[in-house]
Amino acid sequence: MAALDVAIIGAGPAGITAGLALRRAGLNAKVFERADKVTPLGGAIILNAVGLTILRRLGVDIEDIYNGMRAEFRRWDGRVRARINIDEDLLKRANANGWQSGMMRKELYARMLDKVPDDLIVPQHEFERFEQDEDGVTIHFKNGHVERAKVLVGADGVRSRIRGQLYPDVAPPKPLGIAVWLGWCEAKGIEADCTVIQHDQNFQMGYAPLVFEGKQCFEWWLVEQYKGEAPPENVTQYVKDRIGHFAAPSRDILDQTDHDKQLFRWIVEYIKPLEQWTTGNVTLMGDAAHPTSPYAAYGAGMAIEDAYILAEYLKKADMDDPASIRAGLAKYEDLRRPYTNYTTKFARNLGRIYHSIPGPLRKVRDFMLDNVPGVGRNIETGVTEDAEKLLRQVLDDFD
Numbered sequence: 374m375a376a377l378d379v380a381i382i383g384a385g386p387a388g389i390t391a392g393l394a395l396r397r398a399g400l401n402a403k404v405f406e407r408a409d410k411v412t413p414l415g416g417a418i419i420l421n422a423v424g425l426t427i428l429r430r431l432g433v434d435i436e437d438i439y440n441g442m443r444a445e446f447r448r449w450d451g452r453v454r455a456r457i458n459i460d461e462d463l464l465k466r467a468n469a470n471g472w473q474s475g476m477m478r479k480e481l482y483a484r485m486l487d488k489v490p491d492d493l494i495v496p497q498h499e500f501e502r503f504e505q506d507e508d509g510v511t512i513h514f515k516n517g518h519v520e521r522a523k524v525l526v527g528a529d530g531v532r533s534r535i536r537g538q539l540y541p542d543v544a545p546p547k548p549l550g551i552a553v554w555l556g557w558c559e560a561k562g563i564e565a566d567c568t569v570i571q572h573d574q575n576f577q578m579g580y581a582p583l584v585f586e587g588k589q590c591f592e593w594w595l596v597e598q599y600k601g602e603a604p605p606e607n608v609t610q611y612v613k614d615r616i617g618h619f620a621a622p623s624r625d626i627l628d629q630t631d632h633d634k635q636l637f638r639w640i641v642e643y644i645k646p647l648e649q650w651t652t653g654n655v656t657l658m659g660d661a662a663h664p665t666s667p668y669a670a671y672g673a674g675m676a677i678e679d680a681y682i683l684a685e686y687l688k689k690a691d692m693d694d695p696a697s698i699r700a701g702l703a704k705y706e707d708l709r710r711p712y713t714n715y716t717t718k719f720a721r722n723l724g725r726i727y728h729s730i731p732g733p734l735r736k737v738r739d740f741m742l743d744n745v746p747g748v749g750r751n752i753e754t755g756v757t758e759d760a761e762k763l764l765r766q767v768l769d770d771f772d
């Protein structure tokens with residue numbers, strides 16, 4: 374059986390991007406997906422300028438759905454606590470209007486799938502197990518199909534079966550203690566000029582403008598502590614009780630959302646940051662390697678980055694030389710694992726600071742956010758500093 378250069382398991386943002394980037398790099402790659410067809414999870418996502426730069430490079434048409442603009446952290450009553458300041462020259466070099474932008478996942482997937490060659494994604498192939506030897510990997514699927522590849526990539530999400538086989542001692546995912554309500558609505562009569570993240574003592578409500586099917590819309594989210602509570606019966610009342618008092622335009626955004634069709638709840642799961650992603654010729658990426666709290670707003674973005682960077686390193690490897698392949702995989706892991714482990718840890722801690730600390734400490738936290746210059750920016754933007762560096766690297770070192 375002729376071996377593929379790379380077999381990727383899972384057609385989420387990581388797997389699709391990996392397939393596109395590896396094919397662009399001239400490698401013989403295929404993506405195996407267990408579902409009948411590729412279906413997007415959830416409603417909207419946020420991508421930063423790194424993700425957008427990568428998608429553009431892969432030829433994905435995002436121009437008319439891209440709506441990046443300034444971003445602010447505010448108190449629930451509208452008082453600005455911090456602004457995200459990103460190097461303007463860097464943004465210009467990346468051809469970005471702002472650092473982050475909202476996108477409906479459905480639309481993003483459709484644009485990505487537009488670029489996918491017919492034979493790239495193989496549906497109805499659920500990965501079961503692999504065996505590896507000096508020259509590569511033999512992959513077994515539940516439907517009986519067997520595939521041979523020089524490299525196997527686990528892009529199979531938070532409950533990754535490949536991670537389970539590679540690192541059986543890693544504990545399975547468990548709830549992080551945070552629930553997120555993700556909603557979206559059209560922006561009728563609401564000015565879409567800023568991404569806003571607002572907090573009161575217990576809840577976060579954020580919103581970001583986005584363009585969906587040619588219409589100006591908002592995505593929005595409510596983040597709260599989660600201790601295993603069942604979903605409420607009256608969702609509308611539930612979200613209004615929590616964030617109905619937040620400053621305009623929050624109320625309008627809530628009112629314009631169809632709570633049955635445009636709002637859903639996500640119980641966030643996490644695993645302890647991994648100490649290793651690669652063994653031999655098998656590696657991990659995306660949620661399989663680093664599921665993250667929504668406080669990073671970066672799960673899909675990091676998955677896209679992993680995929681692109683892996684392809685950049687494998688492009689430079691001699692795919693007929695096992696040592697060269699392994700050197701490429703090692704460079705990928707060296708760049709990505711510390712970065713994503715830092716980001717997921719930071720996001721997890723931020724979630725704790727906002728939702729898990731006791732009441733009296735929350736008062737101290739809010740006093741500092743409101744009165745001590747720089748605290749807000751330091752708390753909120755611990756991630757953007759490293760991401761700026763990464764954007765520079767993507768612009769300067771990769772193509």
Ligand SMILES: Cc1cc2nc3c(=O)[nH]c(=O)nc-3n(C[C@H](O)[C@H](O)[C@H](O)COP(=O)(O)OP(=O)(O)OC[C@H]3O[C@@H](n4cnc5c(N)ncnc54)[C@H](O)[C@@H]3O)c2cc1C
Nearest residue numbers: 383385386387407415417418499500529530659660672673
């Ligand atoms: C309900 C929900 C809502 C979310 N909303 C947001 C959001 O709004 N914004 C945001 O930034 N992030 C969000 N996230 C996180 C974000 O979706 C992930 O970080 C991102 O999708 C990770 O991409 P991935 O490709 O690594 O994994 P996934 O998107 O999980 O894709 C994994 C793929 O692998 C396939 N697969 C799994 N096992 C196998 C197998 N054994 N064989 C073959 N195929 C397999 C799955 O079917 C799936 O298609 C959400 C996550 C969830 C669960």
